[in-house]
Each structure stands twice: as structure tokens, then as C-alpha cells.
Amino acid sequence: MKAFIALVRREFIEHKGAFLYGPLLLVVLLFGATILAFTVGRVDARFSGAMFTIAPLRIYELGFLGFGMAWSLYLIATLFFYCADGFAADKRNNSMLFWKSMPVTDFKVLLSKLAAAITILPGTVYGVALLSGLLLYGVAFVTTLINGTGSFAALGSIAAVYGHVALAILVTMICGLLWYLPFMALVxxxxxxxxxxAIPVSLLLPSIGAMLEWVTLGGLHPFTTHTWDYMGYRTTFPLTEDGYIDVWFLGKEPFNAISYTTDLIARMDWAQVGIGAAFALACLYVASEYRRRSNANG
Structure with a gap:
């Protein structure tokens, strides 16, 4: 178990540039640009403070949710590049024999990489997302103080909004990782x-599968096959229209993370999540066998 934890920790150490330093740099640049905008007069603090007093909690919610969506998209995109790089890193830097000397199998080594992709690496990005939310609220609160309409009594309401949105971002990231797990494992x-x-090749596989189905079973064209329809369904995150987000956005009620979580979990196809997890383990097993046999023959 200690060896497995060490392998997961190694993945964080080797890729913390993309999952820690890069996001932190983005937050620092955005925060610095915001402060500079107020300092040099590009943004009127009094006008901004007045805007925040119109519907402060709604603006806090929308701003933090926007940050959360942006960080979720960044995470998913970065994880695919991590899988393409991390799973081939041992062979590329000639450290394969060293890691094979550890008391773990090739399957566990690959499993540790996938475990890092759904635990410690997303957790780091989530921490940065929480930090960006705090900075957002700090800027908003200061502008209301400058405007003369802000008060420390509003901090309790802001904290409640922060907690709800933070929980919603966490649940979204977890569900997204489970939903896209088979694709990360395939890459x-x-x-x-x-x-x-691996990334461009994995993008070609659905097209190849749809083409083969069209050739063998017929149809108007490859993009009307069951394979293509299934891939379209399986690559779409199950946060569909007419869900809680749409109802909340058009209404006046404060954002409720419990209602959002309940709606998202109900819309998740958990049978597909289970099939995806089994497919991911099968991909890792096949890859570990290839890795073991290729190294033995090499």
C-alpha cells in the first residue's frame, strides 16, 4: 500500500506544474489585473460597488459558478493531456526498469496513474478554485465598502453562498471524473x-467504429449509426436542459447545492458509469500486459 501511495504522490510531483503552479499563476494574474484595473481607474470602484448592492448574492453566485465551470473545463482538458503524457513517461525517460523494481505490478503502476487523475490532481485544482472564489468575494466586498454600502454583517450571507457553490463545484467535478473515466483510461x-x-488516435476511434458499422450494417452515412449516437450520448455531460440550473437561473431563489446535487445525481446514468469503470479497468489491464511483455522482449 505504501508503494502505491508513493506512486500516486510521484504523479503529483511530476505534474504539479499543470495542476498546481499553472492554476495558481492564472489566479495571481487575474487577481493582479483586477487590482491594477481599480488602481489605475480602469474600473470605477464606486460604480462596481453600486452594482454589487443591486443583487449582491446573485452576483456572487454567478461569479463563483462561472469560475467553477471554467476550472472544471480546465481540469478535464488537462487530465486528458496528463493521461497521454503520464502513462508514457516511464518509457520516454528510461526509468521503466527503476519503477519495475518496486514491489508492484505493471497494472498497479498504471492504476496509480489513473488514481492520481481522479483524486490528488483534481483535488489540487479544486483547492485553487476555492481560492479564486475567496479572492472574488474579497474584491466584491471591498468594492461595496468603498461605495459605502457594504457592511461586515453581510459576510454571513456571503459565507453561506460560498459553501453552497463550493459544494456544487465539488459534486460536479466528481461526477465529471466518473463520467469521463473510461475516456481517460483509453487515452x-x-x-x-x-x-x-494517444489523444488524436482516441478521437479517431469513434469515427472508425461508426464507419465499420455503416459498412457492415448499412445506413445513410457513418454519422447516423448506433456507434456514433452512443458516443454522442456518452461524451455529453448529463447536465441537461430544464434541470435545476435553468430553473434557478430564471428564478429568484438563492442557489441551493443540495437541490443541484440531487438533480445532477438523478440525471447521471449510473449503469453507464459502472460500465465505464469496468471498461477503464479492462483498458488498464490490457495496457499493463502490453507494457510487461514489451519490456520483457526489449
């Missing part, structure tokens, strides 16, 4: 054989 498995070319 990682391909990376053990073809390296960083």
Missing part, C-alpha cells in the same frame, strides 16, 4: 503504446 492505455499521439 492512458493507448499512450503506453504510442505515447502522446
Amino acid at each position: 492512458g492505455a493507448l499512450a503506453t503504446a504510442i505515447g502522446r499521439w
